[in-house]
Amino acid sequence: MAEEREQVARRVFVVELERELRQSFLDYAMSVITARALPDVRDGLKPVQRRTLYAMLEANLTPERPHRKSAVVVGDVLGKYHPHGDAPVYEALVRMAQDFSMRYPLVDGQGNFGSIDGDPPAAMRYTEVRLSPLAMEMLQDIEKDTVDFVPNYDDTRKEPTVLPSKLPNLLVNGSSGIAVGMATSIPPHNLREVCKALVAMIDNPNITLDEVMRYLPGPDFPTGGVILGTKGIKEAYRRGRGHIVIQAKAAIEPLPGGRSAIVVTELPYQVNKADLVKHIADLVRTKKIEGIADLRDESGRGGIRIVIELRRDAKPEVVLEQLYRHTQMRTTFSVIMLALVGGKGASPGTPKVLPLLDLMRLYLDHRREVVRRRSEFELKNCRERAHIVEGFLKALSVLDEVIRTIRASESPEEAKVNLMRGFGFTERQARAILDMRLQRLTRLEREKLEAEHKELTERIRQLEALLAQPRMIDEVIKAELLELMERYGDERRTLISEVEPEELKSVEELLAEERMVVVISRDGRAKRVPLSAYKAEEKVAAREAGAALVLIAGAQDYLLLFTNKGRVYAPRVYDVPAGTRQSAGSPLSDFTSISRDERVVGAVAVRGFEEEKFVVLATRRGLVKRMSLPELFTKRSAGAQAILLQEEDEVVASCLTSGEDEVIIGTRFGMAIRFRESDIRPMGRAASGVRGVSLLEGDEVVGMEVARPGAFALTVSERGFGKRTPLDGQSPNERFPLQGRGGKGVVAMKVTERTGRMVALRLVEEDDEVLIATGSGLALRVEASRIPTQGRNTQGSRLLRLSPTDKVTNVVVLTLREEKS
Structure with a gap:
């Protein structure tokens, strides 16, 4: 037992935890970066994609062959090259077959490979695949020693470190992936445009980005869409990083x-x-x-x-x-052109963010290497074949002696030696002669050999010249690109708009020129209806019986809503839900934080809070308060307190003033007072206001208006009596004199038991309409010009006949003239 413990102790190493964690995480991070998440700049493929395509080529799944089950392909990739889970391999295979993910799919799929709706693909046992024609362009010449091969994970076979990639895959299909501490997001492009840009770079190695963008104006996504502007594209191409705004x-x-x-x-x-x-x-x-x-x-x-x-x-x-x-429908595509650069043999390269010009140059460098190695491979084969053909031709010229020498030899080995000694053949030529079939001895075959030798000699000359002149290699690459463009090029799918994202009109700007009618009802609902929805001679016709406030404003105006509790809310007019002339509207709580025990008693519309204007508030107990617009500015959806109300008091009216206006206040006992707004000093939100009108016991304010030249004061009583009185009439009984703030005022309407108390004081003009609503739901819509004009100290005329228990509760002026809003 002691010996066992001693042996275990010898196998235990003491390490510093922090150092081990750091090294292990770095190893893991580098593995993800180089072997999983990032593409190689040369072929634009991640290892799993490259291994999948190569395994399919080995399985002879070429475009002219039948499809084969995806499960077979996944199994081949796992067993031969990619010792990881089957799910990521199948996911990579599926993505290469999706025409909404890849601009130019590399896999030709048959079956359900998912959809743009996010539907998952069918299981791998159901779907079938084969290589697409463009994938064959990626793999072309791989057998000609064009790329390096390394042992696979178990050292039983070789796999390519990169594909020859005649197709500029990284540019045309892009790539995306998240590694450790870094990510790549390269947009796809149009093949025809990419080929033209690469050809232009071959012709002019010092080409500028602006010149390249004449051929390659921007990304071309498989799903189309519209790219907004070129500034984002150019910045992304210049730096290798940027943002592109795309919309449906x-x-x-x-x-x-x-x-x-x-x-x-x-x-x-x-x-x-x-x-x-x-x-x-x-x-x-x-x-x-x-x-x-x-x-x-x-x-x-x-x-x-x-x-x-x-x-x-x-x-x-x-x-x-x-x-x-x-x-x-409008998104931002983040461009991060990060790829592995400098890969050689088993070394995968290092991650680097590449501007567009660098990415194009690295691809062309790869193709130059591929064409050079291919040419060297072909040159070597041509020389070897020419050497053999030369031996055949020499043998045919002394055919009888060659045959006698072979027949005289005891064994093939002796025959080979005799041919080499007697005729000067090399070992390879001698072996080829011994392996030659008798049919090659005919005159026709000799002519074929002479023609072949001539072709080989010419091809050797061409290849030697090609390898001696780098410019000729570029011409080969150029021809191949033009061939690709001709065979596979298609039209651009994604449009590029000249409008930059910052030049787009906002919703507010689109609505700025449109005027809106805002209707607020007594039951706490609101709506906005385009002014254009009404005919020129038409007044508001939207559930008038319930309307409490009607005003006209621009769609991006602020709507200051004052409640009986003294709070103010400031939504934009476009925040008010749209409605029709017949609809009831939406609850105020849908776009404000108004509480259930609050009701809107006043509303004014303003373009902004920098204007030199004021809002005057009136309370039921006769106080008035004037505030500048900046004082009322609030971004809080919960609103703000506009006035500090005294006990048992509430706000009953509000109006927007210029600073030089006059206001008129009406009371329940039929009194009215008119005074200059300048009599009220501007106050802060925490103030309670000052006395606007002196009230008798039991009296209260029922309305406040801004005096307008030529207007009439409309007064209406509980029992349905009403009249119009000129604000500036000729006789003392037909006008409302200017007084000082805080007085009792003058009689506006003679109230009696027959008329009931006054419920409203409104200003009207001849072509206005008036809506008078009662507690029972009865409503009268009458033209203002039809309401009798009478002096101040009169009862007015009966406008509607009510039951003994019914009373007028609301009076609204209906107009669509903006100067009165």
Whole structure:
């Protein structure tokens, strides 16, 4: 037992844990970088891809041969060259067969190899594969000592360290992979354009990037799409790193009934179509995107076709831009042109980020090496064959003596020696003569041998000249590239737009020129309807009985919403869900953080908060407060406190002023006071305000307006009485005099038991319409010009007849003239 312990102790080594972890992790990282994740700059392949293609060539799975089960190929790769899991091998095989992943697939697949919807491929026992014609171009001349071979993992066979790669695979198919501490993401390109650019570089080794981009303007993705601008492309080509913005190809098509549809026919690279459709549906469901009526995926064998039908009131350009901004219909492709450089023999090379020109030069250097080695291989074979043919011709010239010498010899070995001694043949020539069939002794065969010798002599001369002049090697590469371009070149799929990403119009800018009617209802709903949805002579017709506030604003204006609790919310107008003239609108809580016990009592629209304008608030107990617009600016979705309310008080009205306006306030007892806004000093948000009107006990403020020249004060009572009174009439009883702030004011409406208390004071003009709503849901829509004009100290006329228990609750002025908004 003691001896065993001593032997174990001798086999135990004390190591420093930190050092061992560091070294082991570095070994692991280098293994992933060089043997798994990164492509070789010469053939653009990762080891698993290269081994798969070579194994398929060994299995004779060429394009003219039948397909074979993928499981057989995977088994060959695992058993011969790649001692890892079968899943990554099959995944690599599948990707090389997917036309939506590879710009030029290297594997010709038969069966289910997945889809752009993210569907997985069928199991390897079901699918079948063979090499594609372009894969054969990658493997061409591999048998001619064009590349180095190294022993496989168990030293039972040889495998290539790189493929000859007549196809510039790294450029045309790109590559992506994540290693340890680094990643590669090389976009694919069009074969025809790549070949032209390489030919141009051969003709002009000092070619500049701008000159190359005349032939190779940018990436060409298998799924098409549109690249925005060339700045990102040029930066990525120059540095080897950058970002390219790609968006789906979409068109706006007309539909019957005046509606439109957005039809998507191409997607950005590596975007899952099924996930995209689901995301769009989710955005519509949550009302993040408005205006979409129907969504269908009509894709099939003919290609991608996603149809997005729009509502009649939707603006197609705006919806399309929202789709681009909120979904993967617009993505950013990160370019990192990282590849292994300097590989030689068993050494895989080192990772390096390459600008486009360097990547092209390294590929051409590889092809020069391949053509040189191929030419040397052919030259060696031609010389050896010419040597043999020369022996044949010499033997035929002394045929009778050669035959007698052979017949006189006791053995083949003796015959070989005798031929070498008697006629000066080399050992190889003598052996070839002894192996020659008798039919080669005919006159016809002699003529064939003479013709062959002539061809071999000419070929040797050509190859020697080729190897002596590097420029001729370049001409061979150039011819091969032109042949590739002619045979396999196709049209570009990805369009390149002249519009740079930063030049795109935002949703706000697209909406900036469109004016919106914003309707806020008494039950806490809101909507925006394009002003264009109304005819010139038409007033707001959207569920008027429930409307509490109506105003017109630009789509990117800020909408300051003031609640009875003294809070202000500042959404953009385009944040208000779109609606139709007939729709009820969406809850305010959908786009603000308004609480259930709050209700909006005032709304003003402003372009920004830098304007020299003010907002005046009025409370039910007669206080007023003036605030500058910058004071009201808030980015908080939860809103901000605009006024510090006293106990049992609340905000009842708000108005936007210029700093030199006059305001008029009406009270429940039929009083009104008109004073300059400058009588109210500007205050901060924490202030409570100052006295605007002195109220009798039980009285309260019911409305506040900005006085306008030529306007009428519309006063309406609980029992349905109303009238119009000129703000600046001729007689004292027909005008509202300018007074100082804080007074009791003058009579605006004579309220009695018959009329009930005054419920509203609004300013109207002749061509306005007025909506008067009651608690029971009764609504009267009347032209302002039809409401009688009377003096201040009058009861007004009956505008609608109510039941004893019903009362007027709301009065809204309906107008689509923006100067009154």
